[in-house]
Amino acid sequence: GIQVEQSPPDLILQEGANSTLRCNFSDSVNNLQWFHQNPWGQLINLFYIPSGTKQNGRLSATTVATERYSLLYISSSQTTDSGVYFCAVEPPGANSKLTFGKGITLSVRP
C-alpha cells in the first residue's frame, strides 16, 4: 500500500516563529488532507489539498503531486498551535483507503 512519511517527527518553536512541516508519499493520490489533533484528541480539518496551494489565515499548504510531497506552513506560531499534525492520503481506485502518516508533534513555547 501507499507509504506516508512526515518530518520532522517533533518540533519545538518559540511563540512567533515560523515552521514548515513536510509530508512525503509514495504513490499518486486523489486526496491529501492535513489535520491538527488537539489535546483532547479531536482531529480538526486544516486543508483538503490533493494539489496546488491554499491559505487559511496563518496557515498555508502546498502539494506538488508530481513530486509526491506536501508542505504545511505555520507562520507567527501561537501556543494554541501545539499538538499533533497529521497528513493523510488516498490513492485513486475502488476501495482505496485514507492512509495516515505517524504525525508531527509541535510544541510552541510562550
Add this chain to the structure above:
Amino acid sequence: DGGITQSPKYLFRKEGQNVTLSCEQNLNHDAMYWYRQDPGQGLRLIYYSQIVNDFQKGDIAEGYSVSREKKESFPLTVTSAQKNPTAFYLCASSILPPGNGAEAFFGQGTRLTVV
C-alpha cells in the same frame, strides 16, 4: 449543527466483555469509517462502510464488528476477541465512497480503557 457525534467520550470495560461505541452523522454522507489510534501513532482503519447494509474490513478488523442499518449510524463493537482493545477510537465520514478523493471529517473520539 451538522457533524459527527461519538459517544461516550470515555469508556471503561472489564476484560472479557463486549462493548459498543456509537457514531452518528447528520451530514448525509454515504461513507463512514472507524479508525484506531494508539499512543504516538497514526490512525489505522478498522472497518468502513460505503452504503447502508454494506461494510468492509480495514487493516485491523480482527476482534471488531460493525453494522450499518441506517445511513446516519455506524456503531462499532469491540469484542472480547480483541487482544489489545485499550485505544482511542475515531469515527469519520465522507460524502463519497473511498477511492473517490472525498474529504473526510472526524468525530471527537472515544477513549476505551480495559480494566
